Amino acid sequence: MTPAALASRIEHTELRPGATAADIERLCREARQWRCGGVCVAPAWVPRMSALLRGADIRLVTVAGFPHGDTLPQAKAREAALAVAAGAAEVDMVLHAGMLRSGEAAAVAADIRGVVEAVRAAGGKGVKVILECGRLTDAEKRRACALAEAAGAGFVKTGTGFGPGGATVEDVRLLRDAVGTRLGVKAAGGIRTAAAALALLEAGADRLGCSASPAILEALRSRPADAGAGGT
Numbered sequence: 029m030t031p032a033a034l035a036s037r038i039e040h041t042e043l044r045p046g047a048t049a050a051d052i053e054r055l056c057r058e059a060r061q062w063r064c065g066g067v068c069v070a071p072a073w074v075p076r077m078s079a080l081l082r083g084a085d086i087r088l089v090t091v092a093g094f095p096h097g098d099t100l101p102q103a104k105a106r107e108a109a110l111a112v113a114a115g116a117a118e119v120d121m122v123l124h125a126g127m128l129r130s131g132e133a134a135a136v137a138a139d140i141r142g143v144v145e146a147v148r149a150a151g152g153k154g155v156k157v158i159l160e161c162g163r164l165t166d167a168e169k170r171r172a173c174a175l176a177e178a179a180g181a182g183f184v185k186t187g188t189g190f191g192p193g194g195a196t197v198e199d200v201r202l203l204r205d206a207v208g209t210r211l212g213v214k215a216a217g218g219i220r221t222a223a224a225a226l227a228l229l230e231a232g233a234d235r236l237g238c239s240a241s242p243a244i245l246e247a248l249r250s251r252p253a254d255a256g257a258g259g260t
C-alpha cells in the first residue's frame with residue numbers, strides 16, 4: 029500500500045486532554061500535508077478545525093460522550109448536534125458500556141439513536157459508535173454491533189485510545205464479522221507503526237484513527253519497495 033492510499037484511510041486524531049491550539053494547528057497542517065482522509069478533534073476545537081481545513085478535501089470528525097460514554101443521552105445528542113452546527117461532518121460517539129453490560133439494550137439503542145437522529149437533523153454525514161472493546165466481552169461486542177446497526181449508525185469503532193488496550197486485529201475481525209459489509213469498521217487506539225496499521229486494514233478495518241499518523245506514513249514511505257504488505 030502506498031502512503032497516499034494509507035493516508036486516505038486515516039482520521040488523524042488529537043483528543044488528548046489539554047491539547048492546545050498549537051496542537052490542533054499542527055494536526056490540521058499534518059493532515060493537509062499527508063492528505064489524510066479525515067481529522068478528529070474534541071468538540072470545543074471543531075470551529076478551529078473547520079477554519080483551518082476550509083477548502084481541503086478532508087472529513088471533519090469529532091466525538092460525543094467522550095471518553096466514557098456515560099453522559100446523559102440528551103447531552104450526548106445535543107453535544108453531537110452542536111458540533112455538527114459548528115462544522116463537524118461526522119461524530120464518533122462513545123457507547124454507554126455500563127448499560128450494555130447491565131443488559132439494558134433498549135437504553136443503549138436509544139442512546140445511539142438519539143445521536144444518529146440529532147446528527148442527521150443538524151445536517152451531519154454520519155455516526156460511528158465507539159465500543160471500547162477492552163471493556164467488553166466478545167458477546168458484548170457483538171451485541172453492541174447489532175444495537176449500533178439497528179439504531180442507524182454508519183460505523184463501529186474499536187476504542188477511544190484512552191481505555192484499556194489498543195486496537196487489535198482480533199477485535200477488527202470480530203467487528204467486521206458482526207456487521208458484514210453493512211457498516212464500516214474503524215480501528216483506533218494505540219496504532220503506532222505502519223505494520224500495525226496495515227494489519228488492521230488487512231483484518232477488515234475501513235478506517236484508522238491515529239495520533240501517530242505522520243510517523244506511520246513516514247515509515248511506510250521510507251520502507252524498501254519490496255517490503256510492502258498487500259501490494260497495493
Ligand SMILES: O=C[C@H](O)COP(=O)(O)O
Pocket residue numbers: 041043068187188189190216217218219237238239240
Ligand atoms: O480515536 C482515536 C484515538 O483517540 C487515537 O488514539 P491514539 O492516540 O492511541 O492513536
